[in-house]
Amino acid sequence: MFVYADNAATTKLKNSALDAMLPWLTDGYGNASGFYSIARDARRAVEDARKTVAEAMGARPEEIYFTSGGTEADNWALKCALPEGGTLITTEVEHHAVLHTAQYLGKNRRQVIYLPVDEKGHVIEDEMDRALEQPPALVSIMHANNEIGTILGVNELFAKVKTRWPKALTHTDAVQAVGHVPVSLEFVDMLSMSAHKFGGPKGVGALYIRRGVSLPPLLHGGGHERGKRSSTENVAGIVGMAAALREAVNKLDIAAGKTKRLRDKLIDGVLAIPYSFLNGDREVRLPGNASFIFEGVEGESLVLGLDAKGVCASSGSACSSGTLDPSHVLMAIGLPQEVAHGSLRLSLSEDNTEEEVAYMIEAVAEIVARRRSMSPLWDEREQKPTERFWSK
Ligand code: PLP
Secondary structure, three states, X not given: OOEEOEXXXXXXXXXXXXXXXXXXXXXXXXXXXXXXXXXXXXXXXXHHHHHHHHHHHOOOHHHEEEEOOHHXXXXXXXXXXXXXXXXEEEEOOOOHHHHHHHHHHHOOOOEEEEEOEOOOOOEXXXXXXXXXXXXXXXXXXXXXXXXXXXXXXXXXXXXXXXXXXXXXXXXXXXXXXXXXXXXXXXXXXXXXXXXXXXXOOOOOEEEEEOOOOOOOOOOOOOOOOOOOXXXXXXXXXXXXXXXXXXXXXXXXXXXXXXXXXXXXXXHHHHHOOOOEEEOOOOOOEOOOEEEEEEXXXXXXXXXXXXXXXXXXXXXXXXXXXXXOOOOHHHHHOOOOHHHHOOEEEEEOOOOOOHXXXXXXXXXHHHXXXXXXXXXXXXXXXXXXXXXXXXXX
16 A cells, blocks of 8 residues: 655645646746746736735735745745844744754854743743843744644744734744644734645745835845845746645645544554654644654654555654754654654645555554564563653
8 A cells, every 4th residue: 555644744736736837837938027928928827826825825915925945935034034133033843944044043143042842842931931031133933843743823922022022023934834724924924835735836935024024135136026036937836836725725624624533543543552652732733743752663764664565654853864863853842862863753634544544553553563572672661651751
């Protein structure tokens, strides 16, 4: 059986997106900045897509700027909204697109405060209050975590920021949230999104910039996107993103409901394995995310074992980046280093089935049992209580 359970990494292109894109990959090849018919058609398609994205987000078209994806949108927001000498408040659990940008800025004449999170991955409010004693230039907090699935509640957090420091700017990396859960722009000045996380193509995304917020460009050049983001428009990508987002938002409740039911079955089934634990908040989490750790088993070996059984999954450890460091997210929620080395993330979509969920539960249980039976230390661990031996 082939099971795709890595939808947090990327999603299958929706048919609506492919259909919308095809004309712009074939005869509609004009440069949207040109002055002839096929160029004008391309320009119209880009502007229609902008309207569609804006409508889906509850924004105005002139507040949507297309980018090459979530990473560029995050870099743009952080690097260009944070002046020299300014303070950025962010969290310890951000995606590397934010975290590594923040670390870069921290070494280049900016202050950065990294807010700790509790064991479910929520920002610790007292720490936020303490950070807000001084005025920040920018607060960047992700909408939902890509690894453990926790939804961080940016609305309440940003409301607090705006009450205390009305001039501070707010940015949210909503890459995992857009198209999957409702997203409010009420207290948000900038928001990053990425098409390939909601059934659109790879290599295209957008930054929402609230009207009145003056953000200098990250990319200088020919003056595209009203002078804010130069580079010839990726017409097919932009059109595909708009089609995918419209579909995702229109059927968000139904898709999220179905995905959640599958996810809950998966979580219940997997947690029946002894010494297995769910990462993140059981309730306040992305509909498709199920992230686990299994004592005595490395996440990577599980991912490889699952691959051999046709299941596409991912591990929260940092082996993909070529380092042996444990996941910064798992460390931030208080997992000891030896446990933080190996998590298993199964991320579902509404396209998954009950049979697939049952197959994955069985496969995980079998691989975990096999790996543990090979470990000389496991017998000793089994003598101890099954509860977590750590806490934050
Ligand atoms: N932010 C989050 C939370 C993500 O999950 C990802 C992708 O994994 C990104 C940013 C980067 O997005 P992109 O792949 O479009 O650059």
